[in-house]
Amino acid sequence: MHEMGIVLHLAKTLDETAEEENLTKIGSVTLQVGEVSGIMTDLFTDCWNYFRGRHKALTECELILETIPAVTYCEGCGKTYPTVPQGRQCPHCGSWETWLKQGNECIIKEIEAE
Template sequence: MHELGIMYHIVKQVLRVVEDNQLEEVEAIVLQVGELSSVIPRYLKACYPAAVDGTILESTKLEIEELPANGICQACGKVYALTEHGGKCPVCQATEHEVLSGREFFLKEIRAC
């Protein structure tokens, strides 16, 4: 489970921002995770308490926004949800596509009180 290492890295980044901006309290950390990224949101949530234990972030909430995997069909140009349609274009049934979104992993927001 590489999510624990990822959470420790995110927490380290957030703590640096907290220190640099002299924040006294953080309400929430917001992450964006694409459906096709190698990161599993429920594992991030499970690891979060251990990653923030003993830090100023201990009482913060972790919010995760899941970003859909969208692709464009190489045959007909239709943009569609890849996972919803199993990678097959709902218009022409072609399987050749270009991924437009869904691989992202971002620290979107540090919400201070």
């Protein structure tokens, strides 16, 4: 039920946006989903399609997903590397002093609405 919970969060934030912008209908929402955000995109889409029919203003709202690749930065050598195949240890210098630069976010980029 993890993805369903995220759908509810998305709907709540969209409701707020609709109220602020005086919108009555949202036709599509474009999400940027990080590669290591923990969201299973196919399950997420299924949950969305189930949910939107039950929520005013979102009934016809298409979900468009864009992936943000996960990138880790190394404090040791200042280089970046792709997170998914490498993990926490830097493949360039072997340092563990690394942090995720991008890839765990889930951002509402834009909506089409009236």
